[in-house]
Amino acid sequence: MAAQLKSGRAAGRSRPPTWLGSGRRLRLAGTFLKIGALNELQYRVNFFLSLVQSVVAVSTALVVLALVFWHTDSLGGWSSDELLVIMGVYVLMGGLIRSVIQPNMQQLMTDVEEGTLDYILTKPEDAQLLISVRRFQIWQAVDVFVGLALVAVALVRLSDPLNVSSVLAFAVALVLGALDIYCFWLILTTGAFYPTWLRIGFTFLVPLGFAVTVPASALTGRLSGWLLLGALGFTAALMAFTRWFWRRGLKNYSGASA
Amino acid sequence: MRTAVQTQFQYRTANYAYLLGMIAEPVIYLVVWQTVAGSQGGAVEGITAGQFAAYYIVWTLVRNMNIVFTPYGWEDRIRNGLLSGMLVRPVHPIHYDLAFFAGWKFVAIVLWLPIAAVLVLIFRPTFDVNALEAGVFLIAIWGAYLIRSMLLWVLGMVTFWTTRVSALYDLYFTAELLLSGRLLPLALLPAWAATVADVLPFKYTFGYPIEVLAGDLSTAELFIGLGLQAVWIGVGALLVAVVWRFGVRRYSAVGN
Numbered sequence: 001m002a003a004q005l006k007s008g009r010a011a012g013r014s015r016p017p018t019w020l021g022s023g024r025r026l027r028l029a030g031t032f033l034k035i036g037a038l039n040e041l042q043y044r045v046n047f048f049l050s051l052v053q054s055v056v057a058v059s060t061a062l063v064v065l066a067l068v069f070w071h072t073d074s075l076g077g078w079s080s081d082e083l084l085v086i087m088g089v090y091v092l093m094g095g096l097i098r099s100v101i102q103p104n105m106q107q108l109m110t111d112v113e114e115g116t117l118d119y120i121l122t123k124p125e126d127a128q129l130l131i132s133v134r135r136f137q138i139w140q141a142v143d144v145f146v147g148l149a150l151v152a153v154a155l156v157r158l159s160d161p162l163n164v165s166s167v168l169a170f171a172v173a174l175v176l177g178a179l180d181i182y183c184f185w186l187i188l189t190t191g192a193f194y195p196t197w198l199r200i201g202f203t204f205l206v207p208l209g210f211a212v213t214v215p216a217s218a219l220t221g222r223l224s225g226w227l228l229l230g231a232l233g234f235t236a237a238l239m240a241f242t243r244w245f246w247r248r249g250l251k252n253y254s255g256a257s258a
Numbered sequence: 259m260r261t262a263v264q265t266q267f268q269y270r271t272a273n274y275a276y277l278l279g280m281i282a283e284p285v286i287y288l289v290v291w292q293t294v295a296g297s298q299g300g301a302v303e304g305i306t307a308g309q310f311a312a313y314y315i316v317w318t319l320v321r322n323m324n325i326v327f328t329p330y331g332w333e334d335r336i337r338n339g340l341l342s343g344m345l346v347r348p349v350h351p352i353h354y355d356l357a358f359f360a361g362w363k364f365v366a367i368v369l370w371l372p373i374a375a376v377l378v379l380i381f382r383p384t385f386d387v388n389a390l391e392a393g394v395f396l397i398a399i400w401g402a403y404l405i406r407s408m409l410l411w412v413l414g415m416v417t418f419w420t421t422r423v424s425a426l427y428d429l430y431f432t433a434e435l436l437l438s439g440r441l442l443p444l445a446l447l448p449a450w451a452a453t454v455a456d457v458l459p460f461k462y463t464f465g466y467p468i469e470v471l472a473g474d475l476s477t478a479e480l481f482i483g484l485g486l487q488a489v490w491i492g493v494g495a496l497l498v499a500v501v502w503r504f505g506v507r508r509y510s511a512v513g514n
Contacts, residue, residue: 052425060432067442071302072294 028125029133033100036136043139050139054091054146061087078220081157086216088150089174093181093211095143101182103135105189117253128246132182155219162219169218169228176235177211183235183242190249281318281373287441288314288381303445308384312472313443315377320467321440322366323399326407327355329414333421341509352498356407363403383472391470394480398467401487406463408494418505433458439465443473459490 040046065087069080078086108131111117120130155162214231217223291314292307300306305313335341344351413430416423435441437451438460444452455461466483469475475483 049422049425053428056425056428056432060435063436064441067436067446068290068294070448071446072297074297075290076293 025126025129029129032130032133033136036134037138040136040138047139047142050142054142058091058146058150061091081154082216082220084154084157085151085219086212088147088152088154089177089216090147090212091143091150092147092174093177095141095145095147096178097181097185098143099137099140100133100135101185103137104132105185107131107135108189112253121250127250128186128243132186151219158220160221166218166221166223169223170215173215173218173223173228173231176231177215179235180211180238183238186242187245190246280321281377284314284317284321285377287317291442291446292381305443305445306384308382309472310443311377311381311383312385313468315374315381315383316468316472317440317464318374318377319367319370320399320402320464322370323363323403323467324406324463325362325366326359326403326410327414329410329417329423329427332414332417333423336417336509337421345506350502352408352411352502355411356404359407360403385472386474387471390477390480391475394484395467395471397484398470398487401484401491402463402467405459405487405490405494408491408498409459409463412494412497412501415501415505418508434460434463437461438463439468443469459493462487462490 065080065083068075073079075083108117111120111131117131120127123130210231214223214227218228288310291302291305291310295302295305295307295310302310335344341351344354347354413427416426437444437447437455437458439455444455444461444465447455455465462483466487470480470483
């Protein structure tokens with residue numbers, strides 16, 4: 001087994017460094033997500049539970065927002081409707097984390113603990129891609145739509161004319177933000193290969209703040225082209241680092257039978 | 259209780275990481291309200307930035323005192339049959355939880371002191387404490403601990419009847435967040451909501467002990483608060499006894 005793994009890893013290193021560029025791999029990811037969704041569709045009651053929890057969480061946040069703005073008209077230069085945009089993006093990102101990112105990372109951690117990651121490493125496909133798309137808790141994705149609805153309501157209330165470019169910038173920033181969060185989660189999870197102190201700390205607050213405020217800034221007309229470009233560069237660098245860190249982690253991994 | 263102190267001191271780093279993570283919550287509230295105070299000319303409803311700082315720094319200690327056996331833990335206890343072991347002991351199982359978490363409190367307080375010092379340096383609170391307030395505070399935080407322990411025990415025991423409890427817990431914790439003084443000083447609530455908060459127990463686990471030290475309550479208010487805490491401890495004990503009596507009949511052990 002160990003010998004197989006070594007050769008597998010050697011083959012992995014000779015592959016091109018990016019895995020997003022290939023259409024075949026995107027199709028593979030799509031298939032995996034579909035299987036994950038079908039798996040979850042067996043448990044329909046969970047949909048209503050997710051919905052109830054989502055409603056409770058969002059109404060709590062709305063009440064908090066109302067309470068704060070009962071005492072003031074603007075908070076750090078943001079009006080209540082602008083903060084509603086932020087809240088919507090936050091809820092959306094939370095839904096994304098709980099439906100795709102967190103389940104996959106938890107599965108990865110279990111696999112590392114139990115040594116079952118071996119099965120992934122022996123498959124003839126990039127391991128980072130495989131571990132990222134195995135699970136899909138579709139009911140948690142309710143929050144993605146709730147978040148979008150909040151953003152829509154806030155935009156109607158703001159009644160600023162929206163132009164195509166700011167909507168585009170919003171979409172781009174949203175994707176970048178999601179990628180950033182994915183990278184930080186993978187780094188933290190891969191960090192489990194290392195001593196625990198490396199994982200401790202609230203590093204995740206930084207990308208979360210970044211991933212939420214940049215898209216929200218795009219919609220409320222606070223985002224300059226340069227900032228978006230900076231976000232693009234940051235995300236690219238972060239993805240490259242994540243890739244490198246993941247590989248280093250894999251080298252530290254010794255299978256269950258070793 | 260001694261065992262809990264010793265057990266928890268072994269995990270100094272873990273306990274510290276936990277404390278630091280917990281500080282994020284009050285710091286966010288504090289920054290928000292200090293910002294609001296700043297934009298409203300220095301005070302919101304008469305509460306100044308320094309008083310907000312005092313409120314949320316005391317908050318961190320009260321919150322530590324408030325951590326008790328979580329209702330989410332009941333599912334595990336019941337499903338894995340852990341409760342069976344507790345049932346054969348000669349005392350009511352709540353004594354075990356009360357003592358275990360009380361022991362942990364001493365560790366938490368020791369670890370909390372340096373964090374409080376840092377927060378004081380950063381946020382510049384204004385404190386005006388006399389000996390009576392300090393004394394009442396020392397009693398009130400243990401009152402808060404007992405009340406919250408028992409309320410969450412009652413809530414957790416719902417698991418005897420159904421395991422689909424997460425939505426119920428969410429509602430409970432939301433009500434607690436808004437009406438206890440955890441999110442904001444109760445003086446900032448609309449009048450009708452503050453009235454609702456007055457007749458619920460949540461206030462006596464957060465807002466009241468915090469205001470004893472950070473606010474400026476009259477001597478009468480201090481003692482009325484302690485009295486009402488005693489009332490809620492009585493109500494809590496009664497609820498625990500009654501719900502336990504009926505709940506434990508529904509329990510059949512797993513794994514014999």
